Amino acid sequence: xxDVITHAVTALNDKLAGEGFDGTAKFVIEDEGAIMLDADxxxxxxxxxxxTMTADTDTFRSILDGDLNPAxxxxxxxxxxxxxxxxxxxxxxxxx
Numbered sequence: 001x002x003d004v005i006t007h008a009v010t011a012l013n014d015k016l017a018g019e020g021f022d023g024t025a026k027f028v029i030e031d032e033g034a035i036m037l038d039a040d041x042x043x044x045x046x047x048x049x050x051x052t053m054t055a056d057t058d059t060f061r062s063i064l065d066g067d068l069n070p071a072x073x074x075x076x077x078x079x080x081x082x083x084x085x086x087x088x089x090x091x092x093x094x095x096x
Contacts, residue, residue, distance in 0.1 A: 004032045004057055005044050011064045012042035023087045024049040030056045037091065051083035051091070 008027070012035065020039040026049035027035040034046035053070075055063070059078040062068035070092040073079035081088045 002032045004029060004061075005035060008035055008060065008064060009042045009044055012037065015064070016041055021091060023051075023084070023090065025087055025091050026052045027060065028052060028054040029060050030054065032057060049083065051081060051085070051087040053088065053091075054080040054082070 020041050021037040025037040035042055036045040036047055055078060059073055063070050063073060070079060074081055
């Protein structure tokens with residue numbers, strides 16, 4: 001597992017504050033791997049999900065650091081979303 005994925009899993013779990021996520025979501029970080037989010041929190045995995053969000057490492061890091069709003073990343077084409085937009089919006093609120 002890459003250092004980027006390891007750091008992202010830790011950061012996502014910190015942001016979720018032990019609450020998990022109501023649904024299933026997958027983050028695909030280009031050239032690094034995938035992260036799953038569900039009721040148990042974040043973990044390195046690549047499984048089917050209600051929504052899949054794909055971004056490069058810099059975009060994903062900016063979202064996690066709070067420097068880039070997920071909606072703004074999507075609108076600018078830096079974040080691609082495939083699947084349930086409602087789940088993506090719930091997750092965007094949790095990451096803000």
